[in-house]
Amino acid sequence: MQWGPHRRYRAPAEAHGGTCSAAPQGATARASSGGIADPRRTFRLMIRRDGELTQLPTRRRQMRQRRVLLLIDVSGSMKTLTEGTLRLAHALVQGAERVEAFTLGTRLTQITRALSHREADAALARASGLVADWDDGTRLGEALAVFLSVPRFASFARGALVIVVSDGLERGGPEALVSAMARLRRLAWGVLWLSPLAADPAYRPETTAMRAILPMLDRLGSSASVEAIADEVLGYARNRGRR
Numbered sequence: 001m002q003w004g005p006h007r008r009y010r011a012p013a014e015a016h017g018g019t020c021s022a023a024p025q026g027a028t029a030r031a032s033s034g035g036i037a038d039p040r041r042t043f044r045l046m047i048r049r050d051g052e053l054t055q056l057p058t059r060r061r062q063m064r065q066r067r068v069l070l071l072i073d074v075s076g077s078m079k080t081l082t083e084g085t086l087r088l089a090h091a092l093v094q095g096a097e098r099v100e101a102f103t104l105g106t107r108l109t110q111i112t113r114a115l116s117h118r119e120a121d122a123a124l125a126r127a128s129g130l131v132a133d134w135d136d137g138t139r140l141g142e143a144l145a146v147f148l149s150v151p152r153f154a155s156f157a158r159g160a161l162v163i164v165v166s167d168g169l170e171r172g173g174p175e176a177l178v179s180a181m182a183r184l185r186r187l188a189w190g191v192l193w194l195s196p197l198a199a200d201p202a203y204r205p206e207t208t209a210m211r212a213i214l215p216m217l218d219r220l221g222s223s224a225s226v227e228a229i230a231d232e233v234l235g236y237a238r239n240r241g242r243r
Contacts, residue, residue: 065097066189069156071147073166074103074131075138081196082134083124084226085165090115090123100156104143104166105133110153138169141176141209148183157187163233164193165223174209185216190240193217194232199224 070089074082089101093115103109114126128134147153162184170177185191193213197203199222205211214220218240221232 067098067100067156067160068092068096069160069162069188070099070101071144071162071164071166072101072103073105073138073140073164074134074136075105075166075169076135077138077167077169078165078196079135081165081223081225085223085229086111086115086124086127087120088226088229090120093123094118102147102153103127103131103133104140105131105136106139106143107133108143108146109133137171138166139172139176140166140168140170141172141174141178141180144180144184145176148180154187157184159189160187161233161237162188162191163229164191165195165229166193167195167197168193168205168207168210170207170209174207174212177209178212181213181216190218190236191216192219192221192232192236194221194223194229196222196224198222199228 070092072082072085072089078085089099089111092099093101093112099112100110101112101115103111109131111127111130114130115123117123117126148157181191195203198220205214205220219232219236221236222228223232
């Protein structure tokens with residue numbers, strides 16, 4: 001897949017107090033030197049700087065950061081958002097401690113290693129070479145079932161913040177998606193489903209599958225832009241951390 005001109009992104013919400021990868025499993029303190037990458041600060045900086053950093057902001061770790069599992073729909077109906085979402089995924093992989101990223105369409109593809117390349121355009125080119133179902137159909141239930149059938153992959157969801165970026169326009173029957181999401185819900189710490197359709201405040205899921213899985217989601221939010229996705233993730237982490 002050929003990517004368009006490199007776009008610049010602004011920090012979505014400087015006022016957010018949460019971390020981009022969900023609430024850490026314990027308190028942390030920023031450090032001027034040493035320590036581990038501070039995911040909240042790094043995430044915001046990378047969005048501002050097109051995914052590039054010369055030095056990672058750090059903090060002292062007291063407890064390990066919660067894992068983030070990012071599942072990105074690359075079907076044809078999501079085409080206009082694919083590049084921006086992958087650039088954000090690259091920023092997460094670069095800036096957070098534990099992130100796994102997969103694409104979903106008619107098949108499942110793990111792209112974490114491709115996104116580990118520090119330079120964003122090179123990382124996206126590597127990911128492009130791995131994914132065979134760009135702009136294809138949408139069989140989310142089947143792809144998620146494959147994900148859950150691989151023990152190593154399923155372990156990524158255990159105790160994680162799971163973020164699904166998809167419009168949910170499933171081409172397959174609803175049963176596979178409902179079954180897969182029920183299991184994913186049992187494994188995960190939190191499940192966000194971010195859809196470009198949800199940018200409309202009046203949006204209500206219309207497909208049978210989406211209506212069925214709605215009670216399994218912690219939040220159905222907007223993925224209409226990179227900034228909207230970042231706001232949803234940071235806002236959820238902040239609010240969940242206060243509970």
